[in-house]
Amino acid sequence: MIQSVELKNITKRFPGVLANDHINLRVNAGEIVALLGENGAGKSTLMKILYGMYRPDEGEICINDQAVTISSPNDALRQGIGMIHQHFQLVPGFTVVENVALGLKSSRGPLTDLDVVSRRMLELAKQYGLQVDPSAYVWQLAVGQQQRVEIIKALYRNASLLILDEPTAVLTPNEVDEFFNILRRLRENGHALIFISHKLQEVMAISDRVTVLRGGRVVGEVATRDTTKQELAQMMVGRQVITRWEKQAAQETEPILRVQNLTVLGDKNLPAVKNLSLHVCPGEILGIAGVSGNGQRELAEAIAGLRRATTGSITSEGREIANHSPAHIIHSNIAFIPEERMLMGVVREFSVAQNAILETHDQLPYSRYTFFNFSAVNQTAARLVNDFEVKTPSLETPIKVLSGGNIQKLILARELERAPRFLLAAQPTRGVDIGATEYIHRRLIEQRARGTAILLISEDLEEVIALSDRVAVMYEGEIVGVLPPTTPVEELGLYMAGAKRA
Amino acid sequence: MILQLLAPAVLIGIATSGILLATPYLYAALGEMFGQISGVLNLGVEGIMLVAAFAAYYVVYSSGNLIAGLAVAIVVGALMGLLMAFISITLKAEQGISGIGVYLFGLGLSDLLFRVTIGTPTPVNGFPSLQIPFLSDLPVLGPVLFSQNILVYGAFLFVPFSWFALNKTTIGLKIRAVGQTPEAADSLGISVAGVRYLTVTFGGAMAGIAGASLSIALLNIFQQNLTSGLGFIAVALVYFGGWRPLRIMLGALLFSMVSALQLWIQTLGLGLPSDIAGMLPYVLTIIALIFAARQIVTQPTALTKPFERGE
Ligand SMILES: Nc1ncnc2c1ncn2[C@@H]1O[C@H](COP(=O)(O)OP(=O)(O)O)[C@@H](O)[C@H]1O
Numbered sequence: 001m002i003q004s005v006e007l008k009n010i011t012k013r014f015p016g017v018l019a020n021d022h023i024n025l026r027v028n029a030g031e032i033v034a035l036l037g038e039n040g041a042g043k044s045t046l047m048k049i050l051y052g053m054y055r056p057d058e059g060e061i062c063i064n065d066q067a068v069t070i071s072s073p074n075d076a077l078r079q080g081i082g083m084i085h086q087h088f089q090l091v092p093g094f095t096v097v098e099n100v101a102l103g104l105k106s107s108r109g110p111l112t113d114l115d116v117v118s119r120r121m122l123e124l125a126k127q128y129g130l131q132v133d134p135s136a137y138v139w140q141l142a143v144g145q146q147q148r149v150e151i152i153k154a155l156y157r158n159a160s161l162l163i164l165d166e167p168t169a170v171l172t173p174n175e176v177d178e179f180f181n182i183l184r185r186l187r188e189n190g191h192a193l194i195f196i197s198h199k200l201q202e203v204m205a206i207s208d209r210v211t212v213l214r215g216g217r218v219v220g221e222v223a224t225r226d227t228t229k230q231e232l233a234q235m236m237v238g239r240q241v242i243t244r245w246e247k248q249a250a251q252e253t254e255p256i257l258r259v260q261n262l263t264v265l266g267d268k269n270l271p272a273v274k275n276l277s278l279h280v281c282p283g284e285i286l287g288i289a290g291v292s293g294n295g296q297r298e299l300a301e302a303i304a305g306l307r308r309a310t311t312g313s314i315t316s317e318g319r320e321i322a323n324h325s326p327a328h329i330i331h332s333n334i335a336f337i338p339e340e341r342m343l344m345g346v347v348r349e350f351s352v353a354q355n356a357i358l359e360t361h362d363q364l365p366y367s368r369y370t371f372f373n374f375s376a377v378n379q380t381a382a383r384l385v386n387d388f389e390v391k392t393p394s395l396e397t398p399i400k401v402l403s404g405g406n407i408q409k410l411i412l413a414r415e416l417e418r419a420p421r422f423l424l425a426a427q428p429t430r431g432v433d434i435g436a437t438e439y440i441h442r443r444l445i446e447q448r449a450r451g452t453a454i455l456l457i458s459e460d461l462e463e464v465i466a467l468s469d470r471v472a473v474m475y476e477g478e479i480v481g482v483l484p485p486t487t488p489v490e491e492l493g494l495y496m497a498g499a500k501r502a
Numbered sequence: 503m504i505l506q507l508l509a510p511a512v513l514i515g516i517a518t519s520g521i522l523l524a525t526p527y528l529y530a531a532l533g534e535m536f537g538q539i540s541g542v543l544n545l546g547v548e549g550i551m552l553v554a555a556f557a558a559y560y561v562v563y564s565s566g567n568l569i570a571g572l573a574v575a576i577v578v579g580a581l582m583g584l585l586m587a588f589i590s591i592t593l594k595a596e597q598g599i600s601g602i603g604v605y606l607f608g609l610g611l612s613d614l615l616f617r618v619t620i621g622t623p624t625p626v627n628g629f630p631s632l633q634i635p636f637l638s639d640l641p642v643l644g645p646v647l648f649s650q651n652i653l654v655y656g657a658f659l660f661v662p663f664s665w666f667a668l669n670k671t672t673i674g675l676k677i678r679a680v681g682q683t684p685e686a687a688d689s690l691g692i693s694v695a696g697v698r699y700l701t702v703t704f705g706g707a708m709a710g711i712a713g714a715s716l717s718i719a720l721l722n723i724f725q726q727n728l729t730s731g732l733g734f735i736a737v738a739l740v741y742f743g744g745w746r747p748l749r750i751m752l753g754a755l756l757f758s759m760v761s762a763l764q765l766w767i768q769t770l771g772l773g774l775p776s777d778i779a780g781m782l783p784y785v786l787t788i789i790a791l792i793f794a795a796r797q798i799v800t801q802p803t804a805l806t807k808p809f810e811r812g813e
């Protein structure tokens with residue numbers, strides 16, 4: 001059983017980056033330590049060192065005040081260290097129970113004992129309120145459910161130190177509350193927990209102590225009860241940040257986007273969006289709140305032309321766009337910030353400049369008679385990068401090496417460059433740090449002021465509340481209520497959980 | 503004249519030799535399948551088969567001991583599999599290219615050794631056919647299914663064995679995980695390289711048996727390029743079968759039956775130019791692969807991708 005784990009003077013260099021610079025961190029049994037920092041601060045690197053995935057260049061790890069070497073995840077697991085990664089470590093083609101059983105000793109020797117694992121897994125799931133179907137395939141699960149599988153995996157392996165790398169990014173407020181209850185239960189049982197986040201509210205709510213990282217260095221270490229959100233934000237970003245936005249009241253006018261009686265099938269060929277209707281007016285942000293996997297993704301894909309609408313209509317400025325090609329929709333003054341930015345928002349291997357003109361590359365001034373006009377391309381790309389504060393080494397850099405926040409800024413720049421009448425923003429700040437989030441929010445508010453109709457789909461309820469003029473809550477493919485953003489969070493939570501509908 | 507092909511004796515003949523000819527495909531393709539499911543494409547199967555075929559032949563030629571010949575083929579195959587594993591897993595070489603290298607190496611080495619040691623193709627006594635009591639007396643089915651040599655039975659038993667190993671054992675779970683999401687397997691303490699070494703070496707050993715089945719069970723002879731493309735077809739069969747043992751077996755049977763049919767067309771002198779008849783199996787592979795490519799299967803998404811931590 002782990003009494004304490006201590007990281008001493010850990011330093012880790014990557015080519016050109018000092019990811020961890022002499023970091024000290026201690027966590028004791030029965031304690032939750034939050035590791036707070038923006039994207040790229042070095043949190044994941046530090047935790048991967050603790051989990052044996054990277055070797056530190058300097059420094060040592062002590063468990064129960066004894067120096068240990070952890071040179072592989074296997075070592076870490078044996079020492080009782082479990083990790084839930086930011087990017088889920090699940091095999092999509094496996095069932096839930098196969099994922100849990102993977103790498104475990106079987107009670108039947110060389111043969112798998114999936115039924116045994118399944119039974120114990122369900123016990124754990126019940127004990128901690130982590131409902132998930134053991135025989136479902138992981139690729140069919142929503143992100144929130146996949147996370148539950150990850151948690152079960154770690155619990156199943158009797159980890160006494162749990163490292164949670166941004167675990168709440170995909171959860172709803174109610175789910176976060178439940179999740180925190182699990183963490184508290186673990187803490188009471190003498191587990192040690194390291195909770196990584198860049199959400200201040202959560203850090204304040206759950207942790208006992210906070211260590212703040214910035215640029216690979218520890219910039220602050222405080223007991224949670226002795227600090228405030230403002231102080232933490234300032235430590236983390238190094239300056240003041242805005243989270244409340246002033247905006248003019250929106251006017252009810254002729255809507256730009258109208259969705260009527262829309263039904264869309266999900267991956268399992270069951271209706272994921274059911275007879276849904278909504279509208280968005282110019283100069284208005286309609287926020288869609290909801291637990292992940294309640295049809296938001298399918299709704300967004302149907303509007304963007306990436307998924308067939310079985311019934312119903314989608315009109316933009318009066319023209320039908322349902323089941324039109326994505327290219328047609330893009331060229332109808334509609335902009336789309338997709339949920340999966342690396343998959344659908346950019347071409348990973350392409351340069352920043354190429355990605356900046358992805359949708360208009362075959363039009364003047366970027367190309368003529370199929371030949372590129374590179375100076376026009378670079379000129380626009382340079383302007384977008386500059387205007388939107390995209391941090392990139394150069395325009396030729398492959399986009400995949402940029403941080404999530406910077407990639408998202410470039411996507412936003414590209415989409416807004418087309419001066420859209422309607423903007424569909426799906427999870428625009430998922431996995432994006434506070435600084436970039438603040439920036440993206442400001443741009444969305446500005447675009448709203450210019451009269452663009454914006455449909456914001458987000459699992460981050462705070463974001464929806466901060467930006468929206470109206471909040472529509474989606475539950476099991478339906479809109480169960482359209483509420484003002486001033487509605488108390490607890491009440492919105494009830495709608496999101498399906499316990500209440502208008 | 504087509505009717506001549508439908509005569510019962512001819513049909514039984516085609517079925518019998520089809521099943522016989524499926525043997526090397528089954529060993530090679532199912533062995534290769536394990537490697538591919540774990541994420542390694544071994545294009546060197548043909549070369550491994552050649553060297554193992556020679557090794558088995560040489561042992562049987564000089565000692566007459568069939569079991570020793572088979573054992574040596576397995577060891578030689580495993581060693582060459584290990585070589586391929588080292589090149590593609592440890593050295594992280596481009597798998598398509600290194601496999602061709604292993605093939606060329608095997609082709610040259612087997613021919614060289616043959617010339618130095620024996621020189622002229624001389625028949626040996628291979629594995630005799632094994633009549634299964636009672637069952638071999640059945641009409642039609644008896645001679646087709648139950649009067650083959652032991653390596654043929656082994657090849658078909660290898661089909662359910664492979665399915666079982668992949669789907670019902672812990673190592674099978676690891677193999678599939680490593681080929682789909684090596685990072686996930688790695689994070690659970692599974693050695694990605696270890697699993698891949700195991701499957702590629704095992705695949706090599708199976709390619710060794712495939713080679714031996716040609717030189718000491720089916721043809722009972724060795725000559726330059728004895729396998730003549732069989733190992734490559736085995737690799738194609740893995741794709742064709744969508745990495746599933748039963749479908750790979752169906753593919754192997756289809757292919758070997760067409761090969762047998764083609765031989766009969768030539769034997770019966772049906773007036774089809776022999777070159778055209780000889781092309782049949784290959785044309786068929788291409789067509790089959792085109793159709794197989796359209797189906798959705800759970801393919802090993804990390805196939806041919808070397809694993810590097812933290813990417
Ligand atoms: N495998 C790697 N190779 C090179 N650089 C890396 C690697 N992993 C992380 N980095 C860099 O190290 C820094 C810290 O990254 P990370 O630990 O992921 O930050 P965080 O988890 O706090 O967002 C970043 O600048 C990142 O680009």
Ligand SMILES: [Mg+2]
Nearest residue numbers: 043044045086
């Ligand atoms: Mg991180």
